[in-house]
Amino acid sequence: MDVYLIDGTYELFRHYFAVPSAKDDSGREIGAVRGVLTSLLSMMKAGETYIGVATDHVIESFRNDLWPGYKTSAGIPADLHAQFPLLEDALAALGVVVWPMIEYEADDALASAAAIAAGDPRAERIVVCTPDKDLAQVVSGTRVVQMDRRARTIRDEAGVIAKFGVPPASIPDYLALVGDAADGYPGLPGWGANSRTWAVNAARPAVLSATLEAHRELVLLFRNLATLRTNLALFSNVDQLLWPGPTPAFAEVGARFDRAARAAKV
Numbered sequence: 301m302d303v304y305l306i307d308g309t310y311e312l313f314r315h316y317f318a319v320p321s322a323k324d325d326s327g328r329e330i331g332a333v334r335g336v337l338t339s340l341l342s343m344m345k346a347g348e349t350y351i352g353v354a355t356d357h358v359i360e361s362f363r364n365d366l367w368p369g370y371k372t373s374a375g376i377p378a379d380l381h382a383q384f385p386l387l388e389d390a391l392a393a394l395g396v397v398v399w400p401m402i403e404y405e406a407d408d409a410l411a412s413a414a415a416i417a418a419g420d421p422r423a424e425r426i427v428v429c430t431p432d433k434d435l436a437q438v439v440s441g442t443r444v445v446q447m448d449r450r451a452r453t454i455r456d457e458a459g460v461i462a463k464f465g466v467p468p469a470s471i472p473d474y475l476a477l478v479g480d481a482a483d484g485y486p487g488l489p490g491w492g493a494n495s496r497t498w499a500v501n502a503a504r505p506a507v508l509s510a511t512l513e514a515h516r517e518l519v520l521l522f523r524n525l526a527t528l529r530t531n532l533a534l535f536s537n538v539d540q541l542l543w544p545g546p547t548p549a550f551a552e553v554g555a556r557f558d559r560a561a562r563a564a565k566v
Contacts, residue, residue, distance in 0.1 A: 301350050303538055304343065304419045307430035308355035309406050311336045312387050314450055316380045322560040329379035333387045334557040337394060339449070349543040350423075352535070354409035355388055357400035361408075363483075363525050370525065371484040378426035391547040397541050399534050411528035413535070414438045420538045428453070434480070434528060436460045470488050475526035476519050477511065487521055488515050527562065 315335030322331035359373040391398040399409040415428045431448040439460050446455045466474045479487030
């Protein structure tokens, strides 16, 4: 079987900026959630039924205590932010396993879920559905891969090396040097991501050694920020990810979204 681990927060953002607005009977924006559910239902109809979805119940996490500039919910459109809990409720009604993160991030849940699933020999392939470069660190051979569902591309271990110039296990080291603007921490002086500078410096041991010596504490801090946690006890075996079908509550959820879609076309 293939196991699909989905970044629900990314999917919510993606659909918010890609699909038309749709409002429910009370005037609440629900278009992004409807888009995510429609996308997941299409996967299930195609036979992909071992699914887990990780969400950021709140954007802030333990990493904000480590680095004051780490990403927060500031700047997220209010009508998108209000759909965070709605997505979790709708997924639960659909019968999908969902992991809402508070202390940790959705990325940590995906990394932990990938580790658990990889320990089950029945899982022939674990597909981590997110383009986030952080998750490249969980890729392993051709069995644990990363999928960008929007671009419809899959990246295995060889693909990670081709993209970043380092193997998956070294992604936290890579990010510690080049930084991650999406997560709110900078790179070190002279180390540019996705540029010739990175490739040249990485191949020069003397430059790397000097960087580590001059910025040791910062490098260790950024590496800690970039390292995803894999010890969250989310489930015990992949059987728990098998979609059993919608719960009785989903009938009203589906009707609510259908009414919103019809109203948006009027």
